Amino acid sequence: MADAKKLTKSLKLFDVYAMATGAMFSSGLFLLPGIAAATTGSSVYLAYFAAGFLILPAMYCMAELSTAMPKSGGTYFFLDRAMGPLMGTIGGLGSWIAVVFKSAFALVGMGAYLGLYFDVPITLTAIVLTIGFGLINFFGAKETTMLQRILVTILVVILGMFVILGLADAGVDRIFAPEPSYGAFFNSGFVGFIATVGLVFVSYAGLTKVASVAEEVENPDRNIPLGMTLALLTATAIYTLGTFILVKLLTPDELFGSLTPMADGAAAIGSFLPSDILVFAIVVSAIAAFASTGNAGIMSASRYPFAMAKDKLMPAPLSRLSKFETPTFAILLTVAAMIFVLATLDVESVAKLASAFQLLLFGLVCLAVIVMRESKIPGYRPGFRTPLYPWVPLAGIFIALWLIFEMGLMAIGFTFLIAILSGLWYQHYAGDRVERRGAIYHVGEQMAKSRYDGIETELMGIVHDRTTEQNLAYEEVIAQSVMIDLKSGHYDFEILLERALAEGEARYGIDAEVLSGDMDRNPYERHRLHSRAMVLHRSVMKLASPALFVFRLCDDAQFSFGTEYDLHTVLILLVPEDPVGLDLRITGHLSEIMRAPGFEQRWLDASGEAELNALLVRDEHFLHGYVSEFPALAGQVGRRVGEIDLPGSALIVMIERGAQLVIAKPGIELRDGDRLSIIGDTEDIAALRRS
Numbered sequence: 216m217a218d219a220k221k222l223t224k225s226l227k228l229f230d231v232y233a234m235a236t237g238a239m240f241s242s243g244l245f246l247l248p249g250i251a252a253a254t255t256g257s258s259v260y261l262a263y264f265a266a267g268f269l270i271l272p273a274m275y276c277m278a279e280l281s282t283a284m285p286k287s288g289g290t291y292f293f294l295d296r297a298m299g300p301l302m303g304t305i306g307g308l309g310s311w312i313a314v315v316f317k318s319a320f321a322l323v324g325m326g327a328y329l330g331l332y333f334d335v336p337i338t339l340t341a342i343v344l345t346i347g348f349g350l351i352n353f354f355g356a357k358e359t360t361m362l363q364r365i366l367v368t369i370l371v372v373i374l375g376m377f378v379i380l381g382l383a384d385a386g387v388d389r390i391f392a393p394e395p396s397y398g399a400f401f402n403s404g405f406v407g408f409i410a411t412v413g414l415v416f417v418s419y420a421g422l423t424k425v426a427s428v429a430e431e432v433e434n435p436d437r438n439i440p441l442g443m444t445l446a447l448l449t450a451t452a453i454y455t456l457g458t459f460i461l462v463k464l465l466t467p468d469e470l471f472g473s474l475t476p477m478a479d480g481a482a483a484i485g486s487f488l489p490s491d492i493l494v495f496a497i498v499v500s501a502i503a504a505f506a507s508t509g510n511a512g513i514m515s516a517s518r519y520p521f522a523m524a525k526d527k528l529m530p531a532p533l534s535r536l537s538k539f540e541t542p543t544f545a546i547l548l549t550v551a552a553m554i555f556v557l558a559t560l561d562v563e564s565v566a567k568l569a570s571a572f573q574l575l576l577f578g579l580v581c582l583a584v585i586v587m588r589e590s591k592i593p594g595y596r597p598g599f600r601t602p603l604y605p606w607v608p609l610a611g612i613f614i615a616l617w618l619i620f621e622m623g624l625m626a627i628g629f630t631f632l633i634a635i636l637s638g639l640w641y642q643h644y645a646g647d648r649v650e651r652r653g654a655i656y657h658v659g660e661q662m663a664k665s666r667y668d669g670i671e672t673e674l675m676g677i678v679h680d681r682t683t684e685q686n687l688a689y690e691e692v693i694a695q696s697v698m699i700d701l702k703s704g705h706y707d708f709e710i711l712l713e714r715a716l717a718e719g720e721a722r723y724g725i726d727a728e729v730l731s732g733d734m735d736r737n738p739y740e741r742h743r744l745h746s747r748a749m750v751l752h753r754s755v756m757k758l759a760s761p762a763l764f765v766f767r768l769c770d771d772a773q774f775s776f777g778t779e780y781d782l783h784t785v786l787i788l789l790v791p792e793d794p795v796g797l798d799l800r801i802t803g804h805l806s807e808i809m810r811a812p813g814f815e816q817r818w819l820d821a822s823g824e825a826e827l828n829a830l831l832v833r834d835e836h837f838l839h840g841y842v843s844e845f846p847a848l849a850g851q852v853g854r855r856v857g858e859i860d861l862p863g864s865a866l867i868v869m870i871e872r873g874a875q876l877v878i879a880k881p882g883i884e885l886r887d888g889d890r891l892s893i894i895g896d897t898e899d900i901a902a903l904r905r906s
Contacts, residue, residue: 228437238508241320248457252471272608275611276581282436293583307637314512318512323341346550352514353539477497477500689800699767718764745809761789786805840890856879
């Protein structure tokens with residue numbers, strides 16, 4: 216079994232949409248409308264609309280954190296990195312428990328709807344379905360999301376048809392006329408309406424499930440916020456219009472006591488299709504809804520123990536991936552837990568109680584955004600930012616606390632129980648295994664004394680993972696960098712910057728005004744790569760490609776950067792404004808390499824620009840040698856670089872020609888005696904070595 220710890224990025228925009236949409240439709244539409252209408256009357260559809268609006272702060276905050284830290288585990292990872300591993304453990308285990316309960320409840324509902332047409336025991340059917348969806352999840356995210364696409368497509372098409380036919384059957388007169396049989400619009404007053412909003416709010420809770428699989432999403436900066444927004448628009452429209460139609464077509468007696476309100480509403484539509492056909496279609500859509508919730512639930516729930524195991528908060532086997540690149544043991548644990556819940560507990564009651572914990576998580580996620588923003592950590596670079604900060608996150612915290620209060624003492628007690636049990640797990644299992652602290656220790660001068668600098672390096676690594684489509688940019692930057700040895704004298708930042716601007720004009724042909732401009736808007740940020748190495752980096756308008764200048768002390772030279780720094784190397788890195796975070800990705804690479812055992816001595820002993828270059832490039836992506844050392848280049852001397860055929864992505868980026876370093880532009884001719892710097896994907900470099 217593979218031990219690789221990274222999940223494949225295979226989820227596209229429609230997969231994000233399908234997962235978020237499918238997770239929102241189950242009991243909230245096929246069971247809850249009758250109960251909600253009994254509380255507030257004909258204003259029930261307005262309660263669903265208001266709940267969809269109130270989920271916006273949590274959605275925006277979840278989208279921001281997901282694009283800044285698209286890692287498996289979602290809510291767990293965000294709370295852990297923002298507020299520390301204790302809060303992460305509470306969030307992770309609590310999220311896992313809540314999703315397990317809700318997914319089990321969805322499969323009970325699916326079994327009940329299947330029971331309308333087949334004589335099957337509900338609980339046993341739910342257990343068999345759990346095992347089936349678990350097997351699908353085991354074979355890969357693509358297989359899981361393909362099923363999710365099919366289920367959600369069926370669901371949205373049928374529900375869309377229900378809305379269109381329902382509005383047409385009700386007619387213009389009934390649509391715009393009040394329903395006197397329901398009494399006052401707010402049947403139980405405004406207080407009853409607010410209570411109903413809290414009741415139906417949890418129908419939208421599945422919207423944020425996609426955050427737990429953010430590590431597997433392609434282009435998360437675009438696909439996560441856009442997919443969640445489209446899913447919320449779809450759910451809000453169907454919930455609001457669907458319940459509006461139920462009020463128009465059913466009497467209070469028919470709706471208030473119904474546990475199958477959508478099927479009853481379909482039976483009342485008789486003007487266009489035989490009612491039994493539409494009822495059958497609604498039953499199919501209900502089965503698809505419960506199935507999509509159960510399927511997506513297993514997928515998202517399994518990512519919590521997987522992510523926690525990677526962070527040593529749960530046993531290590533849960534972090535292992537199978538040959539299908541899925542977290543096998545985490546999926547098995549999730550399936551086993553769901554089977555236990557189905558076989559031993561009153562699933563409906565426990566699932567409702569777990570909803571209160573989900574609301575608490577929404578509030579904590581909003582708080583995490585405030586913590587991450589105020590920590591001022593350079594590596595926190597979300598691709599999507601919550602609008603109207605800090606008011607939207609603060610509103611999200613208030614909404615979550617208010618709705619938890621509305622759910623009553625039993626739900627509050629269950630929430631505290633989960634938190635206490637999770638805290639005990641951390642205390643007795645994980646407390647001695649981790650030294651990590653959250654970004655909250657970076658907020659404020661007093662707390663900064665205990666801050667954990669490792670989170671800065673980790674966030675830079677995440678920025679690198681987010682921009683994997685530019686994987687070779689780092690090697691190309693290093694291969695074309697300017698390496699300068701300073702023999703004697705005192706050097707401050709202004710002197711180094713002046714030297715870098717001069718070298719930029721000479722080496723890259725970049726106007727010095729371009730490199731030095733816009734410093735007020737984008738000042739230099741400092742980051743320690745190593746105890747005695749520092750990089751100063753910033754983005755520059757109108758810069759076409761990154762430029763790196765490396766200054767190394769030799770002999771009697773000294774840096775005058777202040778008494779707090781004892782440095783032997785200073786790097787100045789300039790990058791274009793797009794893609795966002797490129798400076799941090801390159802800086803993360805540099806930090807990883809410079810912290811390797813034995814690097815410092817090799818760096819100080821290296822002689823010449825080529826040897827320094829070679830030390831800063833990862834071996835698996837880099838080759839350095841004479842033309843004669845590469846059989847693949849035999850007979851190609853005299854050809855232009857752009858005409859030379861190399862394996863796959865392998866690319867000549869630099870030529871050392873005597874005492875001169877030349878950027879390998881396509882029109883440069885290859886000469887015998889040239890020493891080349893070649894970059895490429897791992898497999899292509901290995902093939903070039905073997906050739």
